[in-house]
Amino acid sequence: MRKRHLFKAVLAVASLIATTVTGVSHANAASGTLQTVLDRGVLIVGTGSGNPPWHFIDKSGKLVGMDIDVAGMIAKGLFGDASKVQFVQQASDARIPNLVTDKIDITCQFMTVHAVRAQQVAFTIPYYREGVGLIIKKGSKYKNYADLLKAGNKAKIAILQNVQSNDYVHAALPKAKVLQYPESNLAIAAVDSGRADAAAYDQSSISWLVAQSPNKYVDSGYGWMPQSYSCALKQGDQVWLNFVNQVLHEAMYGVEFDAYKASFKKWFGVTLPPPHIGFPG
Template sequence: MLKKISLFGTAAAILCAASNSAYADKLQDVLDRGYLLAGSGSTNAPWHFKDENNDLVGFDIDMLRLIAKGLFDDPTKVEFVNQSGDARIPNLATDKVDVTCQFMTVTAGRAQQVEFTVPYYREGVGLMLMADGEYADYDDLKKAGSDITVSVLQNVYAEEMVHTALPDAQVDQYESVDLMYQALNSGRASATATDQSSLSWFIAQNPNRYKDAGYGWNPQTYSCAVKPGDQRWLNFVNSVLREAMTGVEFNTYSASYKKWFGAELTPPTIGFPVEFK
């Protein structure tokens, strides 16, 4: 009889340990630690980069500070882990970071390895023009056909990408962003094709020199990511991001959006929730 009780107690202990393991609670772990471990980069304006004071800034950084604020009512309670693009998923898998916000494009393949949050930005390709240049907008560029040249960052898909929007344009590929912009400045290119976020940031820094042609294509969704298996933590991060875009932190989100992309956002309509329209 005593032996049976002992075995029962051992089995119960094993089940209890397994249960505790199965119900790991990242949210509580982060709260107990007292700060957020946040994965991001440091070299890509306007997403994550060092400013003139050597402080880490950018739209991704603002999103991570919002998560820290949601956790501790203090956006400074975050430790940033500088990581390369190919470390974003491994660092989540090995718990080196609690969350990654690093202009991460949502794909079906990646969704098998991480849990993506609700989107916080939609990327795409845009066309930048000289403010006082020959062409007023996208329609002018398209009408010009093969008379125009578009500068673009060198890539195996660059020519195909440009021709999706401007089928007859000449395409010049450059090894760096600086050379791509120099082609536009010198008149060797009629327009520059680049990420819409980079275009918006560059125009915001040079408002009287450049303009947006007003056409975007090749949409990509940017979301933060967390390690799979902890629904409570995913729900929490989703709540922070959703309310940043539609609720109590909208003023913070919209101020960040204007700072980095130069655009005013329309406040969410009061009444029926916009996300269900």
């Protein structure tokens, strides 16, 4: 938390200077980011490197994940080549500062859309809906969400320690017993050892774990507390925003659907049905 305050303080100073030294930070807006990126021949994307399946270093040392694939889709739209991306590694706290100070063209880093954030940056259309899910060990006495609900106060749910952890779990399982752990991997370990019947965890992480170890874990099939993940850009460049929106929309519902579907299958283990053909919507 302290770190975040520091970021805010530094950013406040930065933007103060930006308003006094006008012209510097608006140089890009005048010519347009889309043209700048096309002239440069490479897209500069801010993202993280420690959160599978979104952005992480695989065993061969390569940066991979769903966010990386989304960046590739935008690069393909720009240059016809998904590899023309230069990634700038950033902590989650640096997502907005790096955009505001023109270090990157776009951020794709499992960024939750909040109205407050939308006052500082421009969000694209969402490319994933995150939520909280329940992961169960395969062969456990509770097979799915309905079983856990029926078990009432006998069900033990592991979750990452947090002020609202109890509320999170009780929103889905009102009577369940909540076991809090200081790290999310320990919550998963509690499921492994049978100490907990299920763990409440990010839906995307559950999908990833189930896809990695289909013989070990099951997804309860219920998700709640929705939130949208979008890429974000610097405010004030509608042409650039429209372009990225179009690329993302056509990846999910149009000509690039196959690439999006392949990525989705790879990182979440789920085969998406093709969008409804006929009247769009």
